[in-house]
Amino acid sequence: SQLLLYYLSKLREKHRIPDIPVYLNSPMSINATGIFCDHLGEHRLTAAECKNLCAVAKYVRTPEESKRLNDQKGPMIIISANGMATGGRIIHHLKAFAPDANNLILFTGFQAAGTRGAS
16 A cells, blocks of 8 residues: 555656545555554655655545545545455445546455456
8 A cells, every 4th residue: 555655646746647536445554554654764765755655645544434435526546455356345436436437446455366356
């Protein structure tokens, strides 16, 4: 997730992607992002790069916030834990947003062969 946020912040900075909402919808990824930026000595990013990385997305922490996200209109980028796209929050986002080519759903993990996410 942190790598995706980093590249999205760089793409925005260079005006390579439109200024559309980005949502990080994974409580574990949100917590890891905070830890990542609290420990600047453990990686090569500067404090400014970490600040930009953390600011690129709106954090979706609770199931209620995730459900409300499905009511949003307009193009967006959703970064979500994937669960092989067989369960959890991602299923609802795929149904709500995948049919619209203006949206982008980014999975943050491995997709095992034979699962919906690997298709």
